[in-house]
Amino acid sequence: MLAPASLPLESLPVRRPATITTIAWDRLAAPEARRLREFGFEVGVHVEILHRAALFRGPVACRIGRMTVALRRNVAAAITVMAD
């Protein structure tokens, strides 16, 4: 088996639990960054992609803790994760 590598949350396969390793806050607009923090996104937190609106790269549904959050792809691309 390959060693787990970092990858953007955007590319994480569906239903594969992962841990956030970095968040490129500077790539996010201020209100987006604030809301993301309020939802509890930070380094070390476990996340998982549940669904993807595949058509024309629509948003992703991401599980964090006990909740599901819809994120746009550009936001998901700013979050790097390591598959657990």
Add this chain to the structure above:
Amino acid sequence: MSILPLVALVGNPNAGKSALFNALTGARQKVGNYPGVTVERHSGRLALDDGRPIELVDLPGTYSLDPSSPDEQVTRDVLFGKQAGERRPDALIVVVDAANLDLHLRFALQLIALGLPVVIALNMVDLAERDGLTLSPEALSRELGVPVIPTVAVRKRGLDVLRAALTAAVEGSATRAPRDPSAADQPIAALQRRARELSKAATLSETPTRRWNHALDTVALHPVAGPILLVALMFVMFQAVFSWSEAPIGWIEGGFAALDEAIRGALPDNLLRSMLTDGLIAGVGAVVVFLPQILILFTFILVLEASGYMVRAAFLMDRMMAGVGLSGRAFIPLLSSFACAVPGIMATRTISDEKDRLTTILIAPLMTCSARLPVYTIIIGAFIPNTAVAPGVGLQGLVLLGLYIAGILGAFVAALVLRRTVTKGDSSGFMMEMPKYQMPRLSDIAIGLWSRALIFLKRAGTIIAATTVVLWLLLSFPQAPEGESQVNYSVAGRIASGIEVVVAPIGFNRDISLALIPAMAAREVAVAAIGTVYAIDDVENAAGEKSIIDNLQHRWSLPTALAFLMWFVFAPQCISTIAITRRETNGWKWPLFMVGYLFAAAYIMAGITYWLAVAAGL
């Protein structure tokens, strides 16, 4: 008047604050299973255990004390006593979702740090149980230093204990956490970690359960099945509006016909009789018969709102909305505008970016509101044959769906243009909590329908009745000499012939010209006006939908009818839409702009429809 103690309900969106408010005060505030239902403060009264009344306010949900949209600003202003003429709350009920403590406790920590007496309502414990969680409110209360009361707002469970705790809090005898300004200033990540620890400490056990929420989403959010399901739902909705309403419409018509008969029998042929039958019954009756259709439409919208599907629809629509410079978030106010643009425009308060919000307000009137349903239905009923295109798929329902789609497409084009011109700016993105699915409660739907029915009937009894009587007056005087058409001879007829000059190029006739202006009061009045015109013009037949349809078929050409439909897709917002736009945008600039661009669009689109239809030989 003595000042009552003020208690505010605060917490994250969708925690059940409004449900709790309703349970405690007996109010009927709107609840719905998506974040951002409440966008204003609402207050109510509640008697404490000792019989003392207090004032309870329900607030919009927010994720922190740092507002990022106008609705969240309302909450902050109330909490800090900044709302004009308002005092600071004396105590808080912090509502947290027991099934999502990690998130909700972080905000609770920030609220507790404000130093006001706090009672925590650990709401939705039933959902936490469904998720296999066993929680210890005692442990949580120990850790937080404030009372924690488990509740199920929608089943009124835990209310007595909550009220007792509230009594203690208001009297100041309850334990109160020390005011800790540093906690409010702590970085959010630190509070978040503390919340996670607390949540772990309060969770006694966790058993894995069947994840049917996920299973439902696998279909609802599926890249192919999801959008198909969304379109299918809309389709069924509009088919149902026609096919389920036939029988009840018949009963209401029968009722009005009997009333008409009775009045004609009881009164001699005089002006009063004419006002009652040709004015009120012909006008108001023509509108009230649409009550069943409006209720069917509302049933669908209410079920969508209560189930949690609304956010899924926003998720599916986000890509398309992004294409025109809006966010999926805007889809929720737009979908509410199918009911009525006024609450739809209010609901835009949840949109954080100002330009984004303004654009959504400006296009909301293009979403076909329920007041347009009577206009559409009567024209479709008169000009589109009631045939089946396929088993279970009626042509009339299909045309209705087409009109709704025309409105939606119009809105998209308008947004595209506006975002590149007058409302240029960044998009606010799309980031939204997706609530768990819930079974819609029958009683909630019934209450929602009941209040809509009352609003509709009240409109029919007041604004629509008044406009109809005024119109009847203007149509009946001066009285025409023998052989002349009463309608043409009347004041209204003369005004209409002035308007007709302007609208004749797009195929509009005298009847439409007559209906256009009163329809500004409320759109349904267009139908009422036409009903009254034919009641006065066509003395042979009794007033009623059948007579309206007969007259329409004889007097209107198909291109005219189609142009009229198209006009209503775009045109005249009612007075209330203009008023709410003025309030929400703080001035006359945007409502005037909205009226201007919509009238222009309506004129052009109706014209194109008319000319194309004539060219096609229809």
